[in-house]
Amino acid sequence: MSDLLQLIVSALSLGATYALVALGFVLVLNATNAVNFAQGELVVAGGFLAIALAPLLPVPGIVLLPLVAVATGAIGLLLSAVAYFPLRRRPPTAVFVSTIAFGIILQNSVLRLAGPEPGGAPPLLADGAVEVGEAVVGRQSLAVVAAAAILVLLVHILIERTQLGRRLRATAQDPEIARALGVPVVPLIAVSFALGAALAGAAGLLVANQFFISPGDGANFMLKAYIAVVVGGWGRIGGAVLGGLLIALFESFVAAAVSQLAAEVLLYVALLAILAFRPTGLLGETAGRRA
């Protein structure tokens, strides 16, 4: 019983980080109908930024979180300026290649600066564990889940309740109409990139202080975010979060029951099965978003 609870909390904390990455992925996908293939590398950049900042600023991770988010958000802005806007009138493959190229540059910069070894960031609040009945649950896991939940809530409020969010949604639905209605589409797309990157960076920090992170992990995060989006339904923000949690639970339980290898392989096989039988995503799709 206590093991089960531990497993669930650990899975949820992993899922929370997947959810953040997937959420950022969907924000950019909706705003531009293009995939940011550097999303996984932004997670890595966020994680290593946290690791690098920790010795300089001896504060808890929760204080570093906004700093890292702002910094990766700035990288996201740079990404949109270099790899998206010059190419937005070109065929979509141009943007794929450019964001992949940007991701390669980012990943190898991290590799040059930090070396190939995995690293760990300081805990969000404090180390140690709390006892819940008989179970011992890591404080860190709980803090990660809470931090991710707060971030998701903030994004939800931003999208659903603010003028900026309304404009983002309008841009996502139809950029041409939004432009005709006087919505400044270009800055909003830039904001989407920044927001998506900031979420990836935050996820990187959360991952780095619970698990370790290494410079080569980007593709893995990218794919997990993609699977989360497939499971949750294309273009749906709530779906991306739910998808992230579901695949983390799946991964953790299969890994605990069989092996990590089986978990990974089964996850991708499940992905291919979903694509074969329900190409609109497991939980449905917002209309007309698929090219």
Next chain:
Amino acid sequence: MTRPLLWFAEGIRLPLLFAAGALAAFMLPLEASYPVRLLTQVGVYALLGIGYQFVFGLAGAFSLAQGAFFGVGAYVAALAALQWDWTGELTLPAAVLVATAMAALAAAPVLRLRTHYFALATLGIAQVLFVLAVGWIDLTGGANGLAGIGELMLWDQRLDGRDGMVFVWILVAVVGLLLYQVRRSLVGLAFDLVRTDPFAAIAAGAPAARLRFAAFLASAGIAGLAGALQVHSIGVVSPEVLDFDIMIRCLVVVVVGGVARTSGAILGAFVVVLVPEWLHALEGYRLLVFGAVLLATILFAPEGIIGTAERLRRRWLPGPALPRPLATLRAPGRSLLATTRPVLSLERVAKGFGGVVALEGVTLKVARGEIFGLIGPNGSGKTTLVDVVTGMTAPDEGRVVVSGEDLTGRPPSVISRHGVARTFQTVHLHPDMTVLDNVAAARLGDLPGGPLGTLLAIGTERRLRRARGEAAAILEALDLAAVAMRPGGTLAPALQRRVELARALARNPELVLLDEPAAGLSEPEQAHLAERLRALKTRGLAMIIVDHNLGFLLGLADRVACLDQGRLIAIGTPEQVRNDPDVVSAYIGGGIAARAAS
């Protein structure tokens, strides 16, 4: 025997240049192992890149599994060599077969996905294989990989060092020639359409799904071959061959060299192998440099080195002249049976989109040589009807019978082969392809002999010449000869519509569906168009014309039907339909509803 020889000779120009270059390299006293090793590497990456040109360059599908198929080929060759002592004549085919088979398996779920969904799904395939290579230690040796794979042996003939390099380059020449032949043939034109505009491909009758499938398989097989050659040349295999690193190099090869070109892949392979060798200062920064080069290329020279060179050549040298028209297309109404049977018969066709009724209980017949007008308010289901007839949407209920054959739910390419062609409400032409080739591409669907005929059409310039001649005749008949050699996208909208009509006629159809052909035309242009359509009618062509412009239709059509909210509310002569009270109220009511909604 002459045919393969001719096939080779016809497509030899550019590859010949490279073959000569390679031959010159072989003639060099390359006994030292270092240049031989480098040139072998270049050959392996050229193969990988040429393979990638099929799926990415021709079909335009951004696969991220090309590196993975390379890895599969490497592991298959390594395992076969180590476990069963197989040598090159078996390991190479085995690597090709296994990689191709894996692609065929993966194609079912992923190949119908488009753009980034396809890219990410193929990245998923790559990731599974990578995880398996690392984790399935009993088979693959895990992260350490497998060592001690022998050098390439073909039937007890050892191909090491220089001989190995020569062998790799022979394969590069063969596979490169294949790509070159595909690209410059009628099939290449069809690939251009499939890549750029799926709707244009449908209108041209190109079997898009089959072309994509073939390209995906060819890419995987060639990547597998490259992987096997790599293993034999370096003697070890590890999960690195499945790493994204290989995929990045493959992208650099293709994007920097030039997309879809054999010569681009070869040039790109030189860049990817030689540049890091020459610039030793880059040691450790290689991938960083690749990333930067990739980004710079896509930003500043998106067509790559070869593409940019070709663009300059086009600018400075005059383009080809319009070919001599070839009036070989028979008049429509090919089968005599079509005189007695209706060309099209719809039986109680229904279609809904998530609760919205688009068509319901639509039954109608169109006879040979009949002009059938279809009117109705906005959203009444006119375009859906055209989509159902042409196979772009499958009906929920009912039957679509073309010249007596039930084609309900068949794909557009099949229906197109049964003599049904169409134009679109919004024009779909390849913007960079000449008007002539936009029309000539529509002749692909009529190649005799099914898939085999299509395969044989690869590389025979004769077929392309003939298709262009036939296209020229059609363009001349429609007064488009003057613009035939201009890129499709540079024409005025009214002319583009006429090119779409020409493309539909190039399918040699018995039935053409025209979706708002008169939209945006001036009065005299409309009269001109009506005159041409009447001329086609006298040759036996049946037409369904969808239009808002009642004046245009009523003077032209033999019969007119009116759709309202997916139902046929009237059908009869233009006079009858114009005076039908239901039609009048549908139009007026529809008008009010439309105003209220906006």
